[in-house]
Amino acid sequence: MTSAQWGLLLRGRFLAFEGADGSGKSTQISRFQAWAAEQGISLVIVREPGGTAVGERVRDILLDPIHAEMKVRCEMLLYMASRSQLVLERIEPALRQGSCVLSDRFVGSTLAYQGAAGGIPEAQIRAVAEVAIGGRWPDLNVLFDVNTETAMRRMSPLLDRMESKGAEFHKRVREGYLAEARRDPKHYLVVDASQTPDNVFDQLMRGLQAWCTTLTPVAVA
Ligand code: TMP
Numbered sequence: 109m110t111s112a113q114w115g116l117l118l119r120g121r122f123l124a125f126e127g128a129d130g131s132g133k134s135t136q137i138s139r140f141q142a143w144a145a146e147q148g149i150s151l152v153i154v155r156e157p158g159g160t161a162v163g164e165r166v167r168d169i170l171l172d173p174i175h176a177e178m179k180v181r182c183e184m185l186l187y188m189a190s191r192s193q194l195v196l197e198r199i200e201p202a203l204r205q206g207s208c209v210l211s212d213r214f215v216g217s218t219l220a221y222q223g224a225a226g227g228i229p230e231a232q233i234r235a236v237a238e239v240a241i242g243g244r245w246p247d248l249n250v251l252f253d254v255n256t257e258t259a260m261r262r263m264s265p266l267l268d269r270m271e272s273k274g275a276e277f278h279k280r281v282r283e284g285y286l287a288e289a290r291r292d293p294k295h296y297l298v299v300d301a302s303q304t305p306d307n308v309f310d311q312l313m314r315g316l317q318a319w320c321t322t323l324t325p326v327a328v329a
Pocket residue numbers: 129155156157187213214215217218219221222270271
């Protein structure tokens with residue numbers, strides 16, 4: 109595809125990159141950012157939790173190991189609170205201007221971490237998500253899938269509150285993600301993230317290209 113075709117198809121699209129801690133998602137986000145800049149594509153990258161002044165303060169609470177007593181329902185609501193601010197303050201305006209928005213995690217993370225791994229029923233998470241995001245679901249979730257042993261080896265030795273939940277928890281996160289992708293294949297691209305960064309990026313771009321060919325351009329005001 110030419111740069112102009114990519115630009116037209118990615119205009120006003122909302123992508124979420126998902127994956128377990130240690131999946132190599134951040135490396136792929138940097139690569140995608142460099143690729144988009146080369147193609148002249150307007151890309152806005154936001155991260156969760158965080159991405160706004162309010163959200164970054166919520167992030168500090170969520171990830172600080174000092175809050176070991178935090179209950180999973182409180183956790184879920186805090187992630188959603190940060191997300192709600194992010195959608196209204198950053199994501200919606202950028203999409204309206206025709207940028208492609210890439211969110212480093214979104215509702216898929218809550219379904220995997222607080223749902224599949226944390227035990228909150230999926231329907232409850234979806235109901236809160238509707239309030240938080242007002243129907244702004246990603247056009248595509250890219251799941252960087254890697255087995256838990258590899259992921260845990262890749263984590264930095266300084267674990268945050270979520271990363272320190274142990275192997276069993278992280279296995280359930282992975283299974284949760286894969287189950288979501290199976291349930292909603294139209295909105296998920298699964299990439300084998302156990303490969304080298306070059307190979308993973310290659311899979312990502314091939315998958316995106318295949319997805320883009322199913323789209324018609326978005327009309328942006
Ligand atoms: P990060 O390390 O990718 O910035 O993500 C922060 C941590 O928060 C990571 O361990 C995943 C976790 N998380 C959830 O548990 N639920 C969520 O909804 C989100 C967005 C992140």
